[in-house]
Amino acid sequence: MQVTSVMEWRMPGKTKTKARSFRRSACAVACTLDLVGDKWSLLVVRDLFRGDLTYGELQSSFEGIPTNILADRLKKLEEAGVIAKSAYQQHPVRYAYRLTEKGRALGDVLLAIVRWGTKYIPGTEALGSPTMRAAEKRKD
Secondary structure: OOOEEEEEEEEOOEEEEEEEEOOOOOOHHHHHHHHHOOOOHHHHHHHHOOOOEEHHHHHOOOOOOOHHHHHHHHHHHHHOOOEEEEEEEEOOEEEEEEEOHHHHOOHHHHHHHHHHHHHHOOOOOOOOOHHHHHHHHHHO
């Protein structure tokens, strides 16, 4: 959950408000959770470990992420440098999304969650990409 404050400023004849993000503290756990600790962000990252994906391909994930939330998470992750987009069609413009180096570094986080989940939550399994499976083998 990201913490926001409302910033208000006045212009002649107008008052504008803008939500502004800020960190709770300098704690690395809190700051990381502000970026990827919601219900959907790491699932988007997980799916992008399969390779470049379009919005439609991300939308069709098993988890069924709502379109408005997917659009928001893609924007947030791109602004943070976790993912990058590139146009694959011009009219209308459509994008494919990929993990950046910063995003691929979250592989260790996902792997730790997979290991914890498969050990302590009965009936779960690793549904990762070949990249994630390769990373898991390297860690063994």
